[in-house]
Amino acid sequence: MRKTYKLFIGGAFPRSESGRTYLVDGDNVALASRKDARDAVTAARKAQPKWAAATAYNRGQVLYRVAEMLEARRAEFAAVGVPAAEVDAAVDRWVWYAGWSDKITQVHGSANPVAGPYFNISAPEPTGVVAVVAPASFLGLVSVVAPAIVTGNTVVVLAGAPQAAITLAEVLATSDVPGGVVNLLTGDPAETAPWLASHDDVNGLDLTGVSDTALATELERTAAGSLKRVRRPAGTEIDFFADPGVKAMTAFLEIKTVWHTKGF
Amino acid sequence: MFEYAPAPESRSVVDIAGSYGLFIDGSFRESAAGSFKTVNPATEEVLAEVASAGVEEIDLAVAAARRAFGPWSALPGSERAKYLFRIARIIQERSRELAVLESLDNGKPIKESRDVDLPLVAAHFFHYAGWADKLKYAGFGADPRPLGVAAQVIPWNFPLLMLAWKVAPALATGNTVVLKPAETTPLSALFFADICRQADLPPGVVNIVTGAGDTGRALVEHPGVDKVAFTGSTEVGRQIARSVAGTRKRLTLELGGKAANIVFDDAPIDQAVEGIVNGIFFNQGHVCCAGSRLLVQESIRDELLESLKRRMATLRVGDPLDKNTDIGAINSAEQLDRIRTLADAGSAEGAERWSPPCELPGQGFWFAPTIFTGVTQAHRIAREEIFGPVLSVLTFRTPAEAIEKANNTPYGLSAGIWSDKGSLILAVADQLRAGVVWANTFNKFDPASPFGGYKESGYGREGGRHGLEAYLA
Numbered sequence: 243m244r245k246t247y248k249l250f251i252g253g254a255f256p257r258s259e260s261g262r263t264y265l266v267d268g269d270n271v272a273l274a275s276r277k278d279a280r281d282a283v284t285a286a287r288k289a290q291p292k293w294a295a296a297t298a299y300n301r302g303q304v305l306y307r308v309a310e311m312l313e314a315r316r317a318e319f320a321a322v323g324v325p326a327a328e329v330d331a332a333v334d335r336w337v338w339y340a341g342w343s344d345k346i347t348q349v350h351g352s353a354n355p356v357a358g359p360y361f362n363i364s365a366p367e368p369t370g371v372v373a374v375v376a377p378a379s380f381l382g383l384v385s386v387v388a389p390a391i392v393t394g395n396t397v398v399v400l401a402g403a404p405q406a407a408i409t410l411a412e413v414l415a416t417s418d419v420p421g422g423v424v425n426l427l428t429g430d431p432a433e434t435a436p437w438l439a440s441h442d443d444v445n446g447l448d449l450t451g452v453s454d455t456a457l458a459t460e461l462e463r464t465a466a467g468s469l470k471r472v473r474r475p476a477g478t479e480i481d482f483f484a485d486p487g488v489k490a491m492t493a494f495l496e497i498k499t500v501w502h503t504k505g506f
Numbered sequence: 507m508f509e510y511a512p513a514p515e516s517r518s519v520v521d522i523a524g525s526y527g528l529f530i531d532g533s534f535r536e537s538a539a540g541s542f543k544t545v546n547p548a549t550e551e552v553l554a555e556v557a558s559a560g561v562e563e564i565d566l567a568v569a570a571a572r573r574a575f576g577p578w579s580a581l582p583g584s585e586r587a588k589y590l591f592r593i594a595r596i597i598q599e600r601s602r603e604l605a606v607l608e609s610l611d612n613g614k615p616i617k618e619s620r621d622v623d624l625p626l627v628a629a630h631f632f633h634y635a636g637w638a639d640k641l642k643y644a645g646f647g648a649d650p651r652p653l654g655v656a657a658q659v660i661p662w663n664f665p666l667l668m669l670a671w672k673v674a675p676a677l678a679t680g681n682t683v684v685l686k687p688a689e690t691t692p693l694s695a696l697f698f699a700d701i702c703r704q705a706d707l708p709p710g711v712v713n714i715v716t717g718a719g720d721t722g723r724a725l726v727e728h729p730g731v732d733k734v735a736f737t738g739s740t741e742v743g744r745q746i747a748r749s750v751a752g753t754r755k756r757l758t759l760e761l762g763g764k765a766a767n768i769v770f771d772d773a774p775i776d777q778a779v780e781g782i783v784n785g786i787f788f789n790q791g792h793v794c795c796a797g798s799r800l801l802v803q804e805s806i807r808d809e810l811l812e813s814l815k816r817r818m819a820t821l822r823v824g825d826p827l828d829k830n831t832d833i834g835a836i837n838s839a840e841q842l843d844r845i846r847t848l849a850d851a852g853s854a855e856g857a858e859r860w861s862p863p864c865e866l867p868g869q870g871f872w873f874a875p876t877i878f879t880g881v882t883q884a885h886r887i888a889r890e891e892i893f894g895p896v897l898s899v900l901t902f903r904t905p906a907e908a909i910e911k912a913n914n915t916p917y918g919l920s921a922g923i924w925s926d927k928g929s930l931i932l933a934v935a936d937q938l939r940a941g942v943v944w945a946n947t948f949n950k951f952d953p954a955s956p957f958g959g960y961k962e963s964g965y966g967r968e969g970g971r972h973g974l975e976a977y978l979a
Contacts (some may be wrong), residue, residue, distance in 0.1 A: 349645065354970055356952035357629065364956045365971065445961070459752025466747030467853045468916075469740070469759070477754070496960050499965050502937050502945040 247271040247404060249278055249428065250411035252285030253421020255278040263428070267323070270405045274427035280441070282425035286371045286396040287443055289422025294295065294368050294394035302343035304418045305392055309336035311417040315409070319437055322405035324380045327445045331483055332384040338486075346393060359504040367494035368394035369471055370445035375431050375437035375461075376401035377451040381482040383410065386450050387424060389490035395446070396423045402451050404428040414436055432457055437466035446471040446494045450480070508624065510822075513829040515616045517579045522610075522693065528563055528716060529699035531570035534711025537563050542718065544692055547613035548826050550833040556692045559715035561724050562586040564684070567713040568730040571655040571682040574710030574745050579652045579680035583639030590635030590678060592705040597628040600701065600733075602693060608666055609826040611693040613835030613871070614789055616827050625891060626951055627670040633953035634674035639975060641679060644971050648970040652680035653756055654732030658745075659722045659739045660695075661686035662837050663792040663893075668737050669695050671957075671968045673712060679977040681733065686725055687797030688950070689718040690838045700920035712818035723749075727874060734767045735976060737794075740891075740917070742963050758792065758966025760958055761889040766912035767797030767948065768772040768934065769805045770905075773924035777946065781906045782897070785948040787821060787875050789832055791895040794963075797948055799888060800877075801908050804901045811879065811899065818864035818875050833895060836871040847875050852878045852887035857898070883914055891917070907938045918960030930963040941967070 248255040249272045260275035287485070312319075312333050319329045332494055351365040372395045376383040381401055388468075390397050401407030411426045427434060431452065439461040447465045452475050454457040465472050473493040525541070527534035539560025543552045559567070578586070592925065600671050604627075605619040614623070641650050656676045660668035665687055687695035699714045707932040715721060719742075726734050727749050736746050737760040746816045750757050752975055769778050769786050785797025800959035802810050836842040853859050857878040873894055881888050881898040888898045902908040919941040923931050939957045944950060951957065956972040960963060966976045 289557055289786070352956075352971055354952070354956070356950075356955050358952070360947065360950065362952070362955050364970070369960075386885045420904065455752070462751035464750045466744050466751060469744060469747060469964065471762070471965050496941065497956050497958070497972055498935075498938075498941060498943065498960075499956050500943045501950055501955070502931065503947050 243281045247408045249274055250415070250424070250426040251278065251282045252425065253415060254392070255415070256409070258429070266404050269405060271408075271428050274429035274434050276434065276437045279437045282398040282427055283371060283438070283441055283443055285422040286398050289366075290371055290396040291418055292505055293391070293396055293420060293423050296391050298344035301394065301451055302340045305336055305340035305343065305388065308413060308419060309340065309418045309502065311413045312336060312410070315413055318409050319380065322409055324406050328379065332381050335381065335384050335486070336459070337386055339392045342491065345390050346488070346495070349488065350492060350495065353439060354499070355462055360503055361502040363500065364499040366393065366492070366498050367495055367498050369494040370395060371443060372397050372446035372448060372494050373441070373444045374399045374448040375435050375451040376400060376402050376407070377480070379481070380410070382408040382480070383407055383480050385486055386448055386490065388469060389486070390448065390494050393491055393495055395494050396447060398415065398425045398438060398444070398453070399427065400431040400438070400451070401426050401428050416491060418436070437460055438469060440472070443470050444470060446473070447474065448473040448493070449475050507881070510830045510840055512825070512881055514825065515606055515827045515829060517606055517610065520610070521606045522554055522607070526692070526696045526716070527557045528567070529696065529714040530563065530567045531713065532703065534699070540562060540687065544611060544690060546610050547837050548867070551867055553611060554693060554717045554837050554886070555686065556696070558717040559721045563715060564721070564724045564728055567715050568728050569712035570656055571684050571713055572730055574708055575654055577680045578682055578711050583641060584741055585728045586678060586680065587635045587638035589707050590631050590638060590674060591803065593629035593701060594628050594635060595705070596701045597624070604666060604697060607697060609690045609834065612662065612665055613729060613826050613837050615834045617829055617831070618789060618941050623664055623667050625763060626953070627792055629676045630667070630670040630863045630953040638678040641974065641978070644974050646975060646978050650791040651677070654681060654728060655729065656683050656733040656735060656977065657725045658683055658685040658733040659726060659738065660687055661684065662691040663789060663794070664835065665691040666694040666698065669698055673767060674734050675968070675973045679974055684713045684715060684725060686715050686717060686722050686901060687719055690978075701851060716738040725749070727783050733977065736760070743964055756976070759964030760966070760968060761962065761964040762793045763796070763959065763963050764799060764889065764891055764915045765795055765797050765920040765922065765940065766799045766801050767922035768801045768908045768912060768924065769803060769806070769810060770923075770925035770930065771803040771830060771926070772822065772926045774926065775806070779817050780811040781922065781946070781948040782814060783817055783821070786897040787895050788949050790833055790836055792837060792893055793949065795942060795949065797920075797922050798892060798897060798898045800897055801902050801911055802899065803896050803908075804903050806847050807901050814877070815860065815862065818877070821862065821875050823864050823872065823874060824867060833875060836873050838966055839871055842871040842873060845892055845896060846965065848887055848890060848892045849876060852881070852885060852898070855885045857881045857885055857887060862913040883911060883925045889915065903959065905934055907933060913939045916962040919963035920944065946954045
């Protein structure tokens with residue numbers, strides 16, 4: 243049976259409000275508009291405080307559940323052309339990031355020995371709403387979404403591999419990820435990304451999937467208007483099978499330092 | 507208020523030359539692009555004529571830093587550490603001279619430059635000196651590498667301290683530096699150049715280029731630069747972020763703020779008042795993390811304001827070199843204009859203005875400590891960074907309302923919380939979107955404590971282990 247590939251916003255699967263679709267390998271896929279991008283930001287913003295306030299243990303379990311659901315749907319990814327090795331690696335990647343939820347604070351935070359009678363600690367907190375231009379591969383998509391959300395950010399993703407992305411959305415919708423934490427838009431990033439780069443309620447912009455240098459530069463320049471945290475394209479081909487390190491997480495973390503007086 | 511006899515620090519402890527060149531490749535040189543004057547804001551007396559670096563001089567400085575980068579980054583970390591320890595020691599030895607110089611050029615009270623700025627400057631170099639040979643333990647990979655040439659542009663509010671925050675981590679990690687101090691406060695950076703020579707720092711590792719905004723722009727946009735670090739206004743920060751877009755230059759920004767200082771009804775009032783005064787009147791309020799919005803719980807508003815006004819009436823405004831002075835001179839005529847404009851807007855928009863009786867000197871740039879009550883969130887004085895001794899007072903009823911108001915700003919640099927209830931403090935601290943939260947204290951700084959903002963207060967951290975990240979690949 244042919245499937246309709248719609249958008250994934252706020253936990254629901256709407257068509258593009260523009261009514262537009264485009265053809266991908268014989269499938270009609272929703273072509274997201276500016277309005278869809280704005281709706282997705284609204285959904286991401288609405289979901290963010292609660293997602294960030296969830297315990298790290300809880301977020302870890304939610305990501306682990308995504309891995310379970312993804313593994314159960316291996317055949318569907320094969321059907322849209324994702325190589326089995328990539329699906330396996332994507333499952334492992336969700337598991338890997340799931341485990342980071344309650345470790346990144348210790349690894350990236352610190353107790354600071356200041357020269358005075360003060361309690362002083364630094365801990366990472368999520369940046370907020372992150373817009374992501376995802377790489378074209380499925381593993382690439384998972385490798386930018388999982389690290390952004392595990393720390394408590396919510397995301398609006400412009401997907402490079404539309405059918406695989408929407409199949410992932412179906413995984414997310416049937417796992418325990420709260421609606422709005424991940425929002426997936428299909429279409430032309432050159433059309434929608436500039437709206438996200440200029441959106442004042444977007445705090446971070448991940449350009450990992452932008453291969454057009456001129457577009458990447460323009461998006462980064464636009465993002466400067468509200469001083470978004472920008473993760474630039476790598477500049478070289480990324481091997482998504484390699485150890486991803488922590489930078490994909492730390493790119494969208496803020497360090498908060500809290501001081502308190504000590505005394506009797 | 508008690509009458510105190512004048513207790514001036516001697517200005518003869520520091521020799522200021524008539525003119526200064528640019529410090530490039532280990533020596534001072536003239537600039538083809540002209541010069542400018544730096545004045546003592548407390549007297550409007552010209553202190554020195556300082557070279558203004560143009561495009562040509564920026565080229566030379568970046569080239570010198572590039573030449574120095576290879577050997578400097580190849581030194582064992584333990585050898586780089588020795589230079590930084592030596593610099594820290596020389597700063598300690600010359601701290602009286604530097605404190606006087608800083609107060610002369612900046613206008614800040616000598617008791618602050620002597621007891622806050624200079625000790626923190628030496629401590630910062632000492633802290634990062636110790637990192638130079640321990641980088642592989644810092645959590646940024648087994649073999650973290652320096653970036654190359656760092657372009658650093660710093661503001662006038664803490665001239666030497668901001669230099670230390672920029673230069674110490676850059677050198678510890680093996681980068682070389684071209685630093686531009688602010689146009690109105692170039693002198694302590696030029697003295698620092700002399701300290702680099704005294705420490706036998708290899709030529710080109712630190713270059714100091716003085717000038718105004720155009721000089722800074724030329725430096726930041728120079729293609730030979732690998733890293734840009736800027737502290738200053740959010741507006742200039744945006745321009746810099748635009749200008750580095752599409753390059754491989756790494757960027758960290760420490761920008762403006764409009765911090766909320768939240769006082770709950772169970773706070774110890776006297777301590778809170780000291781914290782409020784320190785939060786907004788320290789350094790004439792020329793502090794990006796100043797507690798410029800006082801959020802006081804409605805039930806204690808009157809009691810707190812009465813106590814605050816009584817305390818403000820004891821603040822001594824005047825000669826920065828007098829050891830009893832609490833509030834010195836506003837740094838420049840331009841800044842004084844900006845403070846006046848915003849304060850006038852506060853009155854025009856309906857807030858009630860109050861200052862203690864206070865006699866201001868006839869010469870120089872001065873602004874009396876001021877509070878506005880009846881301020882709403884829509885008022886300009888509640889939204890815009892004033893960067894002066896002006897406090898806007900707002901009230902709240904519940905913790906949720908305090909958090910909502912505190913976060914209702916595009917900035918997110920710092921915040922303060924005053925309460926005797928630990929669980930309340932921690933819960934509120936969790937909810938504040940700010941990089942530094944001071945609880946039952948304010949405006950505390952330490953080289954081991956990361957500093958930097960959320961949102962439009964910039965990105966990146968300075969201080970501690972986190973501060974290394976900005977300078978490592």
